[in-house]
Amino acid sequence: MAIGDVTTIAGSDTLIAIEVLASETAVNSPPANATAGIAVRDIISAFGGQMPQDLSLVVVSTAGSGTMTVTIRQWLMFGTLGSISAGAWCPAGPGGDATKGVINAGAAIGETGSNTIRHCEVVTFTAHASRLYFEITAIGGTGTAVTVFLVGRKGHGVGIN
Numbered sequence: 001m002a003i004g005d006v007t008t009i010a011g012s013d014t015l016i017a018i019e020v021l022a023s024e025t026a027v028n029s030p031p032a033n034a035t036a037g038i039a040v041r042d043i044i045s046a047f048g049g050q051m052p053q054d055l056s057l058v059v060v061s062t063a064g065s066g067t068m069t070v071t072i073r074q075w076l077m078f079g080t081l082g083s084i085s086a087g088a089w090c091p092a093g094p095g096g097d098a099t100k101g102v103i104n105a106g107a108a109i110g111e112t113g114s115n116t117i118r119h120c121e122v123v124t125f126t127a128h129a130s131r132l133y134f135e136i137t138a139i140g141g142t143g144t145a146v147t148v149f150l151v152g153r154k155g156h157g158v159g160i161n
Helices: 040-046
Strands: 006-008 015-024 050-052 055-077 089-091 118-123 131-153 157-159
Touching: 015 040, 015 055, 040 050, 040 131
Parallel strands: none
Antiparallel strands: 006 015, 015 131, 050 157, 055 089, 055 118, 055 131
């Protein structure tokens, strides 16, 4: 799979997963341009023209061993803001300078089982932005790879033009 791929989750015709990171094995940089990440309009399209009221961010390891960890920061782009014509990327959520926007309450996500990372939490502000980006700020273990999805229920959202 690849970033932006949409999957209907088996056993449900309304539960949708959109891939936002694909088997990443290293840190990536904060978003540097107006095309980084995934467009919110693509998310809305995947959900039949509605933005789900709740989206879950699901992190899963796809490879690795040792003591695996990953730290992920969520960024939102708000398009033109005042005199910033190229768009303003902002880390989403509270925290100090080093932890602002980091999911899992600003802490690394550790293993939930032997050589397995699984994490899920609700992400917010997604309908307010024009693009979403997920930055890996740290990754540990041997050959650790993670894939990240946004998951929501089709037909349980609000129409956005």
